[in-house]
Each structure stands twice: as C-alpha cells, then as structure tokens.
Amino acid sequence: MKFDLDAVFVEDGCANSALATRVLRALPHGVPVTHVDDAREVSRPEPGAPDPFGAGKRRLVIARRKTPFLMPCPAGSSKFACCGYLVLTLASNCPMDCSYCFLQEYLADNPAFQVYANYTDSFDELDKLTANAHGRSFRVGTGELADSLAFDSITAISRDLVEFFATRENLTLELKTKTDEIENLLDIDPRGRVLVSWSLSPDAVYRSSEHLTAAPAARIAAARALLDAGYRVAFHFDPLIAYAEAERDYLQLIDELFDVVPPKQISFVSMGGIRMTPRLRNAARSRFPDDRMLCGEDVLASDGRFRTFTPLRLSLYRALAERFRKAGAEIPAYLCMEPASVHEHVFGTVPARPATIGERLARG
Template sequence: MNFELDRVFIEEEFRGSRIARTVLEHLPAGVPVDYVGDGRAAARPDSSHPDPFAAGKRRLILMRRRSPFLMACPAASSEFACCGYLVLTLASNCPMDCSYCFLQDYVADNPGFQVYANYADAFGELEALSARAPGRHFRVGTGELADSLAFDRLTGLSLELVDFFARQTGLTLELKTKTDEIDNLLTVDPRGCAIVSWTLSPPAVFASSEHRTAPPAARIEAARRLSEAGYGVAFHLDPVIAYAGAERDYLELLDHLFAAVAARRISFISIGGLRLTPGLRAAARRRHPRDPMLTGEEVLAADGRYRTFTPLRARLLRTVANRIRRQSAQIPVYLCMESAAMSERIFGVRPPAPANLCEILGARR
C-alpha cells in the first residue's frame, strides 16, 4: 500500500460489519478511527488545508452509498467512440494522485476517500439488471471514481466481487488499476468472469505525473501473473500524452508489454488522448505546477475540452494503434473519449455502436 491515511471515519451502522473489521485489522498502527452517524460531513473539503483535495485523499470514510451503484459509463454518448460499459461505483476518490486525474475537478466538493460499506446492495442491482435483460452480456467496471485495487489490501473487496461475478452468467467484472495489488486476486478463481485492466504510461509520464502509483514495469508484471492465473487482462493507453520523445517511449512501452504478456491473453487495449475540461486544467495546473505533461500544445476542442493539437494527437494515436495491430490483429483496440471521426482517421472505419463493442469485448474475456 503506497499511501498514508490521516484518519478513518466509520458510520455507526457499519460498526462491526465485515468490511469495517477487515479495515481495522489491516490499518497501520496509530491511525485514529472515529465513529460517526453520517459520513458525508467528513467527505467535504477541509478549507483550512492548503490543498483540500489532497487532504480528502488521506481521510478514509466507510459509509453508506445513498444513490444507485450502477450507472452508464459517462463516455457513453453518440459523440464519442466508446466502449459502452457500465460503471459500478464502490468508492469515490483515490489515494494515488495523478496530475491529469479528472477527480481533481469532479469530486472537488466531496474529496473524502469514500468506500461504500453497503456494497452488497450493488449485487442486488446487478442481479436485477441480468433479470431484466436475459441473454445480454454486460461488462461492469469499478474503476471510474476510484482505482479498483488501491485499497484492496485494506478492504478485501475484490474477493467478494470476483466470487459474485464468477456465479453470474452474462456479467464480466472489470477491475481497473494503476497498482500491483493482486495478492487477494491470486487466491480466487475468476472462472472466466473477471478482467483486470491497467492504465499504462511510459516511465517518463509515471515519474512526472502518476504519484504513488506502481511503476509501469510492476503493472506489467502484475498483469503477466494474473493472466497466468486465469484472469483476462486488458490495458488502457489513456491518456496518451504528446511530449518530446513520446512516440519512442510509447513504442518501447508496448515492446515491454508484448514481451511479458502474450497477445492472445489480452482482452482489449483502449487508447485515448489527454483531454482536460477547463475546470480540470485549472485545478491540475494549480496542484501540479511543475508537471511538464500538463503544458503541451493544446486546443479547446468542440466538446469543450482542451486536447492535444489534432494532427499531433492523431499521429501519436496512429503510431500506438499500428504497433498494436502489428503485434496481433486479434487484439480488440478502440479509442476512448475520442470522436467517431478520429476513430475513422486512425482505423479507417467508423467505430461499432457501443452495445456491439461491449459484446465484442465481452466475447474475448
């Protein structure tokens, strides 16, 4: 566990619950624990702190989720070439700190590191979904508002998740991470129902921008081990960042990946260029003023996000896509949060509709 906690808050109703007991058992000595009626107050920003968002990451709150767990992927619109998967929100915020992370803006008013202790309700929502759509296949990811595995050593949640999905038909779990926290996963058999995906960046981006994450080589090694243990593995080259030497670095990263993990074991690779809403760009530059990855050549795109100058971005995305294709035409590759026009420019064809893509990705797990 590559992060520290200042304090833990546990809502009274979860005192004695399985997850609270596991957290208390694994918590480093000396971290104070408070029991509160309602954890939402502890999740609010501490305005006396010079960086309230960073302070929120260091406050773990075990609390009830008061809204549904299951949502459509925020990228799922006709505007984007996207994967059309479903998001299961089991936690909010993340103990790591990537300079480009959208959470800096998205959860700025609510930055406490929240883990939802009534996660069993999520299983009920998933069962209801399956019952409403018999015969359909759904890919369900937990890594949208938090890294899926960053806190797994504290909570052991992955064990229950994999066990649940292994008993379902038509549901694939996708855990998304920048860690090498795989010890729990190695103890359970996913029975073909779980994919673990890693966001991969070259060492230069890791060093400048992905604070407290596992180094890229450690992520690739974790992927190799899990693929040999029967998990599907997948990768997100997202964000792809344009900087001097980026093409060489991304190609070396892919060489490293393909030397470690056989192409036939890779469920898919997604690619997406760096994009920042104006709010995120301001927050990121304020919090990480010396990060060179945040000051590339960019334009305000039609979707209201700052993106790398289009010809530069297209060239880099094409270089990455071509390298993957050269390794194996069988690996599904798609663009995430890029327009259908960009997808056509890179691959020469319009992207499949999200529902179809979901089926394609689900079929290769």
C-alpha cells in the same frame, strides 16, 4: 498498507459491517478512528487545508451508499464512439495522485476517500440488470471513480466481487488499476469472468505525473501473474500525452509489454488522448505546477475540453494502432471519448454501436 492515511471515519450504522471490521483490523497502529453521524460532514473539503483535494485522499470514510451503485459510464456521450461500459461505484476517490486525474474536478466538493459498507447490495442491482436483458452480456467496471485495487489489501472487496462475477454467465467484471495490489486475487478462480486492466504510460509520464502509482514494469509484471492465475487482462493507453519523445517512448513501452504478455493473451487495448475541462486544467496546474506533461500543445475542442492539437493526437493514435496491428494477433482496440470521425481516421472503419462493443469486450 501501501498508502498513508491521516484518519478513518466510520458512519453510524456501518461499524459492524464486514468492511469496517476488515479495515479496522488491518489499519496500522496510530491512525485515529472516529465515528460520525453523517459521512457527508467529513467528506467535504477540509477548511483551510493548503491542498483540500490531496488531504481528502488521506481521509478514509466508511459509509453507506444511498444511491444506486450501477450507472452508465460518466465519460459516455452521444458525441463519442463509446464502449458500452457500465460503472459500479463501490468507492470514491483514490489514494494515488495523478496530475491529470479528472477526479480533481469531479470530486472537488467531496474529496474524501469513501468506501461503501453496503457494497454487496450492488449484486442485487446486477442480477436485476441481467434478468431484464435476457441473453445480453455486460462489461461492468469499478475503476471509474476510484482505482479498483488501491487499498484492496485492507478492504478485500475484490474477493467478494470476483466470487460473485465468477458465477454470473452474462457479466464480466473489469478491475482497472495503476497498482500491483493483486494478492487477494491470486487464489480465487475467476472462471473467465474477470478482466483486470492497467493504464500504462511510459516511464517519463509515470515519473512526472503518476504519483504513488506502481511503476509501469510492476503493473506489467502484475498482469503476467494474474494471467497465470486465470484472469483476462487488458491495457489502457490513456491518457496519451504527446510530449516531444512520446511516439518513441510509447512504442518502446508496447514492446516491453509484449515481451511479458504476448499480444494474443491481451483481451483488448484502449487509447484516449489527454483531455481536460478548463476547470480541471486549472486545478491540475495549480496542484502540480512543475509537471511539464500538463503543458502540451492543446486547443479547446467543441466538447469544451482542452485536447492535444488534432494532427499530433491522430499521429500518436495511428502509430500505436499500427504497432498493435503488427503484433501478429488481432487485439480489439477502441478509443475513449473520441468522436466517430477520429475512430475512422485511426482504424479506417466506422465504430460499432456502444452496446455491440460492450458485448464484444465482455465476451472476450
């Protein structure tokens, strides 16, 4: 197991689930396991803990999800040129600890690392979605409120997911990760229906801000291995952080990526500048007071988030977009949580509708 756990809690009714059986079998000796009536009791912030959010990440809770698994991407908004992404919430929170992570705000009142024992019920929701939308294709991801593969070595959820999506013509699964936990995927044939994507940052950002994640070179090596195993791969340059040497470092990172994964084998790339609500910025700066990446030149934008000063942000987007264009193969690219006007500045075109982008990315 690559991440430390302080405790595991199993909600009543989940003890005999396949997930709980696998997790308890794989747990290292010495991690206490407690059975609880209601997972909500142990999912709240620990009273008196010096860092309740950080403590929550080390408490694994196996519970039943009582609300739907499938929802539109929570980052979506009519203000932004969105990508038509659908989110499947099979877990909540993440054992890694990036200083800029929006979960510090989003899950502040509910920080335990929860994994849902009834996750295969989500397959019925997906089948209903496609039955009601004849001929349409959807890109569905599990990496929004959790990393898709962190802890897969003990949950093995990815195997069931890949086997399900491999048999569904109109669905593409996106597993989004900052790990290199790919062992469970290597011997299953995804039949072209599974994309694995990595968020990539230069070494300076990785060292300063992406605690417990796999090094960028290890993420790229994992992408190569999965490409060879029949998976599609994609990369998110998000959050882009405009520190002093950023342009040089991001372009070097892209060169390192293209050396291992040729551009024509990349399904798409996305970019998104660092963005933080005031509450998130306060939480991040108080948990990571020495992280210089959290102290860039930012201004409060009209959507209520601090964003990098627009000329700096646009210049970085354009430099990367130019590098992708020069790569000799057309790599579909989109911006995350940016208005259409920024898209036009960067790519010189009006963005397509979210549903159209979603279908294009799903079909590959």
